Amino acid sequence: MNRFAVFVLLAAVALVPGACGQGQPLTLSSIGAIDAHAHVYTADPQVVRFLEKLNLRMxxxxxIDPKDRGFEQAEPQHTAAKALYRATGGRAAWVSTFDAEGWEKPGFANAAIAQLDQTFRDGAIGVKIYKTIGLDIRSKSGQYLMPDNPVFDPIMEAIAARGKTLYAHLAEPAIAWKPLDPSDPDTSYYESNPYWHVFRRPGVPSKDQILAARDRLVARHPRLRVIGCHLGSMEEDIAEIEQRLEKYPNFAVDMAARVVHLSRQDREKVRRVLLKYPDRFLYATDFVLMTWNDAGKSLRNWQAELERDWKFLATAETVEMQGRKVQGLALPGEVLKKIYRENALHWAPGIVNTK
Ligand SMILES: [Zn+2]
Structure with missing residues (x-):
């Protein structure tokens, strides 16, 4: 999850101006950018000041990731997210989760809904489901629990009925099913998190099977807004994303930790899809800050990533993306405003809409 360790970029003093035409040049601050997917489980005053200084929302x-320290259960994450939500006056909106591990127990769905309802009363604007579904959790008889299992239907309907959003991180980059390759941007993650490198793991569903089950879930709940995390795990090929955006009007994707994957594809092809569906991509980083991390250093890395990604999305300059030099996409100002702010407000309503 935490891919930040790889970033050793120097933070620029000023934010890079955007490529919009008229008036003031656009910046992250002038847009009032929203990082639509991050993990900050501390209300350290440095975080509050950082968000205010950059005029950033998140x-x-x-x-719940049983293999990742600090993520083993919904708590203490929910409590920490609520604390940051309050400390920032709503600048850090939050999304809750439920434990799918007990899915075979009677009353599972109702218990999950009751727990989620409490988080909605505490301000949560959506619900996250995770790659444990498809890649980890199994039935008593050994079958992998898939995202379209009917056990989730009442939960999905409840989320939709309450006007909340589903954040779905299902499946993984393709390298998870292949031998690790040093040239792949995700290899370092699997080196640090070998549990999720499922190459040659017997019986584990394929990426295509998990995404097909995810698609059936999205299709079966047309009133539910679904944000596919990490480019909907279709990070290798923007044409795959395009196909889903065409087919499922209730589906959008966040870019968390995947801007680099866009930078590795054909520039014109990526640009064409972003311009064709400017309302369906949400900018995000997947920034992680735990209580035991050095907050100052982590926040500098976050700012460096925000600035690097802005340079890639907003300008035509040469940008170094994880060791590769690429030309920025120079997206128009109106598109940048959508990707960096308006789409998050639309797809995940409840983020405080003030400047
Ligand atoms: Zn994440």
Missing amino acids: VNICV
Whole structure:
């Protein structure tokens, strides 16, 4: 999850101006950018000051990853996310989660809904489901639990009925099913998190099977807004994303930790899809800050990544993306405003809409 360790970029003093035409040049601050997917489980005053200084908002996403320290259960994440939500006056909106591990127990769905309802009363604007579904959790008889299992239907309907959003991180980059390759941008993650490198793991569903089950879930709940995390795990090929955006009007994707994957594809092809669906991409970083991290250093890395990504999306300059030099996409100002702010407000309503 934490891919930040790889970034050793120097933070520029000034934010890079955007490529919009008229008036003031656009910046992250002038847009009032929203990082639509991050993980900050501390209300350290440095975080509050950082968000205010950059005029940045974020969606703080709770997630259960039994293999990742600090993420093992919904708590203490929910409590920490609520504390940051309050400390920032709503600048850090939050998304709750539920434990899918007990899915075979009677009353599972109702218990999950009751728990989620409490988080909605505490301000949560959505619910996260995670790659444990598809890649980890199994039935008593050994079958992998898939995202379209009917056990989730009442939960999905409840989320939709309450006007909340589903954040779905299902499946993984393709390298998870292949031998690790040093030239792949995700290899370092699997070196640090070998549990999620499922190459040659017997019986594990393929990426295509998990994404097909995810697609059936999205299709079965047309009233539910679904944000596919990490480019909907279709980070290798923007044409795959395009196909889903065409097919499922209730589906959008966040860019968390995947701007680099866009930079590795054909520039014109990526640009064409972003311009064709400017309302369906949400900028995000997947920034992680735990209580035991050095907050100052982490925040500098976050700012460096925000600035690097802005340079890539907003300008035609040469940008270094994880060791590769690429030309920025120079997206128009109106598109940048959508990707950096308006789409998050639309797809994840409840983020405080003030400047
Ligand atoms: Zn994440």
